[in-house]
Amino acid sequence: MARIAVVGSINLDLVTTTARRPEPGETVLGSGFETVPGGKGSNQAIAARRAGAEVDFVGAVGDDLFAAELRTALDDAGVGTARLRTVAGPSGVATIVVDASGENTIIVVGGANARMTELSQPDLATIAAADLLLCQLEIPIQTVLAAAHHARAHGTTVVLNPSPAQDLPPELWHAVDIAVVNEGEARRLGSALDPVPHVVTTRGGAGARYRGPEGEFDDPGVTVEVVDTTGAGDTFTGALAAHWHEGPRAALAWACAAGALATTKLGASASIPDAEEIERLLAQRN
Structure with a gap:
């Protein structure tokens, strides 16, 4: 079982369903609404845990009514929350x-995530004790950089999902072992990804592509009936991290199956499959 430290964001998702999304200035009628715990960091942490890893989450919630629901979502999933701090606001x-x-x-408002501006000594100890560090870009970049540098100094593999895509300092790219991007992010980042030893590119319903020391190869993914794509990329990334120790090919197969299953239900964290579901889909594919 891999041990993963996730340093990242946690949000409450306010999800509205409608026949079609409105054009600028237009009002349309919705067909449903629900609140679902989410955030790229939290989603990936839960996905990695459900895929079989031991996971600790380093992040922040506010002191509002949403905080208890967000903490409970991680606790219920079996993700360690000792390093989930509460901040004002x-x-x-x-x-x-x-x-x-x-x-x-999607429109994201950072809230408490934007105030994750430093890592405590217990946070750093959690990173050093992990097999993999998993980060995204919904918290301040300096915090991601500090986490990656500490991981690199202690032999912890650094996995970065550079989303939302933005310009990053070269020193961060040089601290990353594995980058997970979608096709749009890959085009935008271009040569910035060159220093990263392993690059995994998600391709939606077409699966995923790997580039690294083992050469280049594609995983075709699986076909499912899509209900909601929210959180599918996060589910892919969490499952990939959980099974990276089995090698890139096995990890991509797990990730593609997990990501596909995540599109078959509404919501982000609520749609994340467990290891048994993923194994059944992989067995059907094989």
Whole structure:
């Protein structure tokens, strides 16, 4: 079982479903609404745990009404929350609109995540004790950089999902062992990814592509009936991290199956499959 430290964001997702997403200035009628714990860091932590890893989460919630629900979501999933701090102000939120085809539009307000500006000694100890560090870009970049440097200094493999895509300092790229990007992010980042030994590119329904010391290869993924794509990339990344110790090919197979299953239900964390579900889908594919 891999031991993973996730340093990242946790949000409450406010999810509205509608036949089609509105054009600028347009009002449309929705068909449903629910609140779902989310955030890229939290989603990936839960996905890694459900895929079989031992996971500790380093992050922040506010002192508002959303905080207890967010903490409970991690606890219920079996993710360690000893390093989940409470800060003054609102927790992070994401407003999500999902249309009838399952495509979504998302607005994220960082809240407590934006105040994750430093790592404590216990936070750093959690990173040093892990096999893998998993980070995203919904918390301050200096915190991600500090986490990556500490991981590199202590032999912890650094996995970065550079989303939302943005310009990053070269020293961060040189501290990353594995980058997980979608095709749009890969195009935007371009040569910035060159220093990263392992690059995994997700391709939606077409699976994923690997580039690294083992050469280049594709995993075709699996076909499912899509309900909501929210959180599918996070589920992919968490499952990939959980099974990276088995090698890139096995990890990509697990990740593609997990990501596909995540699109078959509404919501982010609520749609993340467990290891048994993933294994059944892999068995059917094989």
